[in-house]
Amino acid sequence: MLIYNTLKRRKEEFIPLHPGKVRMYVCGITAYDYCHIGHARSCVVFDVLVRYLRSQGYDVTFVRNFTDVDDKIIKRAQQEKLTEDEVAEKYIEAFYLDMDELNVLKADIEPRATRHIPEMIQVTQVLLDKGYAYSTAAGDVYFRVRKMPHYGLLSARNVEELQSGSRIAPDEDKEDPLDFALWKAARPEEPSWESPWGKGRPGWHLECTAMSEKYLGIPFDIHGGGEDLTFPHHENEKAQSEAAFGREFVRYWIHNGFVRVDSEKMSKSLGNFITIRDIINSFHGEVLRFFLLTKHYRSPLDYSDGSLEEAEKALKRIYWAKTALQKELQKEKWSKGQEFSEADQELNSLSQKWDDAMLDDMNTAEAVGYVFGLVRLANRMLENKVFRKSEAGRDVMQKMLDQLDKWGHSLGIFHRPGKEFLEELKFMRCRRYDIDPEFVLKMVQKRQEARNNKDFKAADEIRHQLAEQGIEVMDTSEGPKWDFA
RNA sequence: GGCGGCAUAGCCAAGUGGUAAGGCAGCGGUCUGCAAAACCGCCAUUCUCCGGUUCAAAUCCGGAUGCCGCCUCCA
Known part of the structure; x- marks a missing residue:
């Protein structure tokens, strides 16, 4: 399989470190609010990657974390008059509900930052011992960015440019404005843990280093996330991990593109985000999932209500064909004679093309095109009375359904009984249009x-x-x- | 200011050297009491623009224009 590696800025043949096994880590959410479509895209994209790798026979260990200690959570806790733990718990629960709607599988391991404080302290200690970090009188610990010779490689920038263009707030205590916090000294009214440097809490990047090392070992195969995480999060994570463990951190870095609204990034700070729960009020979760897969995962994806309507119609077309096939196959009597080898061949060809598309950097947009190829083939064959009634036709129809199931298994769609799904869509529409x-x-x-x-x-x-x-x-x-x- | 990406039909979108997938919308036909779905046919001689390389360019190179992202929390 070819995968675009952000680190190399090109597609590379994916070869896992241990044959047949894939160890993969994806940055999950910071649990302080409901998920929006951008989160949905990231989760769906990596869900499809896991599903497809498994369908190719890989034994995948998938880790997706929850960030449950962070400035935004603290702020939210104050607003909602809850503890930080309660805030995190509330939004993690909401996350699971949303993911169920999107048919996103649970990760194998879903670690939370606050449950790995000792591991993070240990990494920090190693970095201090090796001279990659320093502690301040205030009780903060910082990472010495300039000590890492390849810093900036992942996000394609060099330290001099970072310095000159710096909007980085200079901090009195930092040796260098580029240095980032590994450990933050406790402030009043904030959650904190005991450490060799006094009470405090971990910096953002540290959890991914500590938890990926714990559950996957370093180096591991794939690290994913939204493209906005490339810098500074992944760059810093990489730097501190490679400094601490003295070897390569990750082999393939994969980043998904943004969801946009009116050609602008959908984000919390711009306030132009639409939550998953807003959408599934009026659209089926599978429609949203399908929509997210109709464009290549690295390209920006423009969201609009109209685009979901379109996705709904397209998905309906697929389910219509599926339903028609299912209905035909309920018959009990079949006639002999006549082969349909052309249809069979076309089906094989579509199957091949589908895999080629998925194997080329997971091109779900192209792959979906071949799904419609099958839909057209099925509809065309269903026009033929002899086909519908013969044993040979039955075998081809069954093969079509099996193919659809197989594809649907990787994409996480088309898995519902056709009739039922079409009814659900109808119900959603009734609600949408009152x-x-x-x-x-x-x-x-x-x-x-x-x-x-x-x-x-x-x-x-x-x-x-x-x-x-x-x-x-x-x-x-x-x-x-x-x-x- | 620095770095990076994108530009394909009315709309969405795939396609990184060999002559433009697919979806939505639209048009003509079959079917139908009329329709819908489905099927058949049509719908980009051309890929933002200008140059260049090549037998051959949407694809490679140079330039222009436009849009977007990262450099600060962000999937």
Whole structure:
């Protein structure tokens, strides 16, 4: 598999350190607020990476942390009149609920910073012993950035430029403005832990070093996160880890692109963020997940309500085909004769292309294109009566469904029973447009009565009435059905 | 100011040297009492612009313009 390594700034063949095993660490959330679509993207992207690596036969150990001690949590605790622990607990719980909606799997290990204070103190002590860190009279401990010769390699900047362009607040106690805190001396009213340097709390970057070393060992294979973490977080994490352990920290650095709104980064500080729970009020979680995968993970992704509507329609198309296949396969009698090797070959070809796309830096956008290739193939074949009724056709149909399942397993979508999912979508739409499904059903029944009486004029009137609300009535062999246009 | 990225149809979007995937919208046809879905056909001689390299460029190089990100907490 080819993976774009931020450190090298190019795609590289992914070769794990231990054959068949992948050790992967992704920076999780700071638990002080509800997750927005940007968090959703990061979580979904790395969830797909884990799923796909597993589908390729790798034994993946996936660690995703929770930052539960931090300035923002402290501030939030004061605002909400809760303890820091309660704040973290509240938003971690919310995180899990959101991830369930998005069908994001739990990581194998989900460590929290506050439960690894001794490990962090130990790393700090090693850095002090090795001369990479220094403590101040105030009880802070800082990392000596200039002592690391390759500092800046990951984020493509050099220390001189950082210095000159510095918006870094000079700190009286720091030897150098570039130095960053490993340990912060306690301030009143803030959570703190005993340490050899007095009471205090860990700096942000330290937890990832301590916990990844503990659960994965160094070096490990993949470290991921949003691209805004590249600097300073990952750069600092890398520096302190390599200084402490004296060897390479991470082999492949993977960063996902931002979600944007009106061409601007979605972020807390800009206040233009939309939370996951806002979305799933009116859109199915799977629609959001699908939308997030329709663009390559490293590109910026523009969010709008319209783009979700579009994703919903596209996803619906896939489920329609899935439902049609499932329905055909319920038959019990099948006829002999006629092969459908062309369809079979096309299916194989799509399967190959899909893997090629995923193996090339996880190109889910291209891969989704091949899913539609299958949808079109399935629909086309389903037009053929002989195909639908023959054993050979049945085998191809089953293979199509299996393929869809397999792809869906990696992408974390298309896994719902088709009919059920389409009903759920309909329900979401009713809620979004404030339409009463009972009322619609009544109208549909009324129209059917008119139709039975051959009163097509009255029937059409109801059709038009419903159409004004964006509702289509479909006359099928199983009676009338309705859905949004 | 420094560093980095992006620019493909009405919209979204894939495509890093071999002649423009896919989705949405739209148009024509089949099907239908009328529709919807589905199917068939159409929908970028061209990839922001200007130069260059090459038998061959959306893809490589140089320049211009526009947009965005990082350099401060941020997925």
